[in-house]
């Protein structure tokens with residue numbers, strides 16, 4: 001793919017953007033809200049919180065937002081449901097890759113039955129630690145581990161963090177793959193695929209045609225931060241084979257129309273969406289030995 005991932009010295013702007021969307025969602029009445037996040041406002045500076053009730057909401061919810069808002073809040077809801085279902089089903093280890101300002105460990109009651117590891121670049125984690133200090137954690141345990149997926153072996157990082165790789169793990173990888181070089185995406189999948197049978201990964205990916213421009217009119221581009229360019233994408237057609245090579249079986253692959261049907265329409269919500277990003281769920285078949293991670 002050629003391009004380098006973004007530089008790491010400052011907190012992620014895209015993590016801020018995702019958190020902002022989740023904050024704006026809290027302005028919906030409880031009956032039509034996709035999820036409740038009582039913590040997200042702590043993560044954003046007071047000026048952003050003020051503007052989120054006015055101009056920023058306008059920007060994200062109207063045509064100018066190019067579907068960014070709908071994509072972010074619907075994928076969060078989908079992933080919340082997967083986390084809840086998997087933990088209720090007995091998975092007690094959750095690893096959040098590129099967690100940014102993810103607040104699940106603080107807001108999903110089901111995580112009282114699971115430990116959570118959050119991995120991200122150091123600068124973003126530092127802000128999170130500073131702003132969420134004192135906020136009660138619902139998860140059994142929460143550990144933040146600073147790492148760079150492009151340069152540090154994920155298997156070693158997870159082993160050092162005490163992850164029990166003989167037991168199932170749910171990996172959450174929300175809004176991250178598009179920022180990584182293909183080699184880092186593959187290395188991460190290699191590690192996930194070497195997890196215990198019963199493990200799973202829920203993740204998002206951007207359609208390849210959006211990355212190479214073939215599926216996109218310039219005027220319709222989604223909101224992007226130039227400092228964190230999108231460099232990786234996949235076509236839905238190639239996804240099953242791409243995952244299969246790492247011992248992963250695709251069980252769900254949901255685009256914008258389906259997200260709208262599953263979550264927005266039953267609530268009577270109209271959310272602008274473009275066919276940019278998918279959210280997918282894959283399960284680990286258990287055919288790859290743990291040592292093949294980082295190999």
Ligand SMILES: C[S@@+](CC[C@H](N)C(=O)[O-])C[C@H]1O[C@@H](n2cnc3c(N)ncnc32)[C@H](O)[C@@H]1O
Pocket residue numbers: 005012014015018019097098099100101102119120121124147148149150173174175176179180
């Ligand atoms: C769009 S944000 C998504 C954050 C969060 N998962 C969410 O959905 O709110 C992308 C996240 O990926 C992290 N990230 C990007 N490149 C990374 C890398 N090479 N290593 C570790 N984290 C990375 C960023 O720091 C950022 O927090």
